[in-house]
Amino acid sequence: MSPFHGIGRVAVIGAGAWGTALALQALRAGAATALWARDPDRALAMRAARENAAHLPGQLLPAELRITADAEEALEGADLALLVVPCQHLAGMLPRLPALPPSLVAAKGVEHGTLRLPLEILADARPGLPAGVLSGPNFAREVAQGLPAAAVVASLDEALRQGAAASLSSGGFRLYDHDDPVGAEVGGAAKNVIAIAAGAVIGAGLGENARAALVTRGLAEIARLAVALGGRAETVAGLSGLGDLLLTCTGGSSRNFSLGLALGQGRHLAAILAERNSVTEGVATAPALLARAAAVGVEMPITAAVADVLEGRMDVVGAVEQLMNRPLRQEV
Ligand SMILES: NC(=O)C1=CN([C@@H]2O[C@H](COP(=O)(O)OP(=O)(O)OC[C@H]3O[C@@H](n4cnc5c(N)ncnc54)[C@H](O)[C@@H]3O)[C@@H](O)[C@H]2O)C=CC1
Ligand SMILES: O=C(CO)COP(=O)(O)O
Structure with a gap:
């Protein structure tokens, strides 16, 4: 079991529709939240417009959401990272990140060529890191709007799955913990x-x-x-x-x-x-x-x-x- 004691800070890695929606949810649940976009120009545009025009147009991104293309900055002091880049890009993105806190992968897929599931990709890149998955029936747009939705946090690490499910749930978003990643x-x-x-x-x-x-x-x-x-x-x-x-x-x-x-x-x-x-x-x-x-x-x-x-x-x-x-x- 990891020494996971709850969440004050969350770093969301990947500023597509789902990463943006999860960042909004983390914020709503009370975590200080940073959203990392790999492209500095996109991070700049999102900060300026307070909108993810490419992937979640029309959705306001509140001023409290930190948006950055600097991974060190996004992950500084984070208690939890949410990894939300598409499955086929996860392995390529991980070497660009500094040390990770306990992490949940929210990508859904199997990697072409290696046939790995996302948690296997993460375990190969960061052996021993406490990790789990966040998955469920969740269209990003609805979660971003705070409409009711449920999902699971699944991990072999009991403290992580229970802590993350409790800390990221709030209002319209209900997370069940699960032990079958x-x-x-x-x-x-x-x-x-x-x-x-x-x-x-x-x-x-x-x-x-x-x-x-x-x-x-x-x-x-x-x-x-x-x-x-x-x-x-x-x-x-x-x-x-x-x-x-x-x-x-x-x-x-x-x-x-x-x-x-x-x-x-x-x-x-x-x-x-x-x-x-x-x-x-x-x-x-x-x-x-x-x-x-x-x-x-x-x-x-x-x-x-x-x-x-x-x-x-x-x-x-x-x-x-x-x-x-x-x-x-x-x-x-
Ligand atoms: N959109 C949704 O409603 C939901 C999506 N998901 C899953 O979340 C993952 C991300 O999906 P979305 O946020 O919808 O993506 P998206 O289609 O909104 O955006 C694509 C994302 O991929 C990134 N990207 C593209 N090429 C890349 C590369 N070479 N390296 C790193 N990143 C790259 C883009 O910067 C962008 O963040 C997928 O696995 C998807 O199945 C899961 C639940 C809901
Ligand atoms: O995973 C999703 C909903 O849970 C998003 O589905 P699509 O990627 O097919 O839009």
């Missing part, structure tokens, strides 16, 4: 892939029944992988799994769902991505998740279908046909 990370990474599938069936006009079946069978394949990696199936049935699937597979604001929707309508992946200035984690995660599952002998047919569509080996209708024609079996 693997289950939480697998759920968070995989729901983005299933959300692409859900969007694709809706975009292709295959119907609401198809979406409900995909989400439910998606949950089953996520649970299989979580268990194979040392997590628990019940975690996948909670906020970080089922909760986030419900949000991203039905909420039109999900970037993963909307990318799937456009693919299902026949648009090309490159064209969809070219129009976006924000991250769609499921695209890089789908093949990485599939490879990670294969390495532990777990079948993930929906993830495989999404990877096939993303990599141009199949169209949406063909991929769904293939899923429908798999051998019949017992549900569980």
